[in-house]
Amino acid sequence: MKQSRSSQGSVACRCRQSGFTMVELMVAIAVGLIVTLAVTGAVLTMGRQFRITGANAAAQGSAQIALSLMDEAGRSAGVGMYNNGQPLCPTLNAAYGGAVRSPGDVFLAAKIDDGGSNSASDTVTFTGSSAVGALSGTPVLEATTLNNPIKVSNAGSFQLNDLALIGAPGSGQPCTLFQVTAAPTTGAVCGGNASTCKTLTRATNATYNVFATPPSYGFSTSGTVYGPAVVNRLGSDFQQDRFAVMCGALVKYNAFVNPSPTCTQYPLDFPGPNPAAPIAMDVVLMHAQYGISASAASDVVTGWVNANATGWSSPTVADAGRVKAVRVVVVTRSKEPDNTLVTAATCTNEAAVVNTGPCSFADAATPVIDLSATAVPAGRTWRNYRYRVHQAVIPLRNVIWSN
Incomplete structure (x- = not known):
C-alpha cells in the first residue's frame, strides 16, 4: 500500500508568529499618551487647587x-x-529725637x-503706653517751668528713663510728654504743700525732652501756672x-x-x-x-x-x-x-x-x-x-x- 507523499517525508507546518503591527503599536502609544496626559493634567490641577486652598x-x-x-x-x-475719670488733657505736646511729633494736637x-x-x-x-502697674496720677506739689525738675508726691513709682505725662485736668491746657533723666530723689522742699516729695529730673538733651512753649504746671492755678497738675507714669515707651x-x-x-x-x-x-x-x-x-x-x-x-x-x-x-x-x-x-x-x-x-x-x-x-x-x-x-x-x-x- 502506498503512502501519500506528504506522509513519506516531514510534515510541513504552516504557522504564523504572533505580534503587533506598526498600526497597532502606534494606536497603543497614542492611547497611552492620552491617558498619561489626562493623569498628569489631573495631578497638576489638584496641585494648583491645593496651592490655592x-x-x-x-x-x-x-x-x-x-x-x-x-x-x-x-x-x-x-x-x-x-x-x-477725665482726660489728663485735651491736647498733647510731644517730641522724639529733636523733632516735634505733636505740637499741641488734639489727643485721640x-x-x-x-x-x-x-x-x-x-x-x-x-x-498708648507700655506702663504696667498702677496708673493713677501723682499730684504736682510745686510750680514748674520750662526746663526745671518736677516735684511730685511720693506715691508715684517713677524710675530712671521712664516716660511720663504732665497736665492739669480741666484747665484746657495741653499735656507735655517728658522723660525722667536721673534717678528720682526724695526731699523735704515741696512748695509748702507736703512734708516730703519726689524730684523728677528732665534734661533737655534727652530723646523726648523737647519743649516748645509748654504751660507751667503747679499745685494750683495761679497767674500763668495751671493746676492742680498731675503726672502720669507711662513706662518705657510712648507708643x-x-x-x-x-x-x-x-x-x-x-x-x-x-x-x-x-x-x-x-x-x-x-x-x-x-x-x-x-x-x-x-x-x-x-x-x-x-x-x-x-x-x-x-x-x-x-x-x-x-x-x-x-x-x-x-x-x-x-x-x-x-x-x-x-x-x-x-x-x-x-x-x-x-x-x-x-x-x-x-x-x-x-x-x-x-x-x-x-x-x-x-x-x-x-x-x-x-x-x-x-x-x-x-x-x-x-x-x-x-x-x-x-x-x-x-x-x-x-x-x-x-x-
Missing part, C-alpha cells in the same frame, strides 16, 4: 492674627492719658487717616501703633518713632531703623470708621462715620471725646488667579450699599469696598481672583472705663 487658608489666618493685634492695640489705647486714643477714596486703604493709629497697607501687606509700626517707613516690592523689605513689621500678607484693602456716641459723657455707640466725613478728618476736642470704638474691614486676595471671572462685579448689602467687589457690614453706613483699582498682572483683572472680607469692632476700653 493653602494660600487662601494662610491669608485668612494671617488676617485674623492682624485683627487680633489691632484689637490688642485698641485695648491699650489711651493708657496713662486719663486721671480720675484712636485716629483714622482716610485713604482718599473707596479703592484706597485707610490707616489706623492707636496711642503710636499704626496699621497700614503697604506692598500688598498689612503692616504695623510705631508712628511716633518712625512716622513714614518705606518698603520695597514683595518679598517685603523695610530698610532703616525701627522698620514696619508685616503682620498679614495678600491684603489689598483696609477701611476703618469711628464709632461715636451722642456726647463725650455717653459710652453708647450711636453711629459710624468715615474719617473723611465733615468734621472728622481733624476732630475737635469735643468730638474726640465721642470716639468710643473703631471698626475695621480688611480684604485679602488669593495668591493664584483663575482662568475665569470667579468674583462677582458688584455686591449689594442688606442696606442697599453697592460695592465693587464683596460686601462687609450690613448697615447703611458700612465702608464701601472698591477693588477695581487693585493691581493685577498683565492679562488678568481683579475679578480673576478670590477675595475674603475680615471685619472687627474694636472698643476703646480705656476711653470707656475712664469716662
Whole structure:
C-alpha cells in the first residue's frame, strides 16, 4: 500500500508568529499618551487647587492674627492719658529725637487717616503706653517751668528713663510728654504743700525732652501756672501703633518713632531703623470708621462715620471725646488667579450699599469696598481672583472705663 507523499517525508507546518503591527503599536502609544496626559493634567490641577486652598487658608489666618493685634492695640489705647475719670488733657505736646511729633494736637486714643477714596486703604493709629502697674496720677506739689525738675508726691513709682505725662485736668491746657533723666530723689522742699516729695529730673538733651512753649504746671492755678497738675507714669515707651497697607501687606509700626517707613516690592523689605513689621500678607484693602456716641459723657455707640466725613478728618476736642470704638474691614486676595471671572462685579448689602467687589457690614453706613483699582498682572483683572472680607469692632476700653 502506498503512502501519500506528504506522509513519506516531514510534515510541513504552516504557522504564523504572533505580534503587533506598526498600526497597532502606534494606536497603543497614542492611547497611552492620552491617558498619561489626562493623569498628569489631573495631578497638576489638584496641585494648583491645593496651592490655592493653602494660600487662601494662610491669608485668612494671617488676617485674623492682624485683627487680633489691632484689637490688642485698641485695648491699650489711651493708657496713662486719663486721671480720675477725665482726660489728663485735651491736647498733647510731644517730641522724639529733636523733632516735634505733636505740637499741641488734639489727643485721640484712636485716629483714622482716610485713604482718599473707596479703592484706597485707610490707616489706623492707636496711642498708648507700655506702663504696667498702677496708673493713677501723682499730684504736682510745686510750680514748674520750662526746663526745671518736677516735684511730685511720693506715691508715684517713677524710675530712671521712664516716660511720663504732665497736665492739669480741666484747665484746657495741653499735656507735655517728658522723660525722667536721673534717678528720682526724695526731699523735704515741696512748695509748702507736703512734708516730703519726689524730684523728677528732665534734661533737655534727652530723646523726648523737647519743649516748645509748654504751660507751667503747679499745685494750683495761679497767674500763668495751671493746676492742680498731675503726672502720669507711662513706662518705657510712648507708643503710636499704626496699621497700614503697604506692598500688598498689612503692616504695623510705631508712628511716633518712625512716622513714614518705606518698603520695597514683595518679598517685603523695610530698610532703616525701627522698620514696619508685616503682620498679614495678600491684603489689598483696609477701611476703618469711628464709632461715636451722642456726647463725650455717653459710652453708647450711636453711629459710624468715615474719617473723611465733615468734621472728622481733624476732630475737635469735643468730638474726640465721642470716639468710643473703631471698626475695621480688611480684604485679602488669593495668591493664584483663575482662568475665569470667579468674583462677582458688584455686591449689594442688606442696606442697599453697592460695592465693587464683596460686601462687609450690613448697615447703611458700612465702608464701601472698591477693588477695581487693585493691581493685577498683565492679562488678568481683579475679578480673576478670590477675595475674603475680615471685619472687627474694636472698643476703646480705656476711653470707656475712664469716662
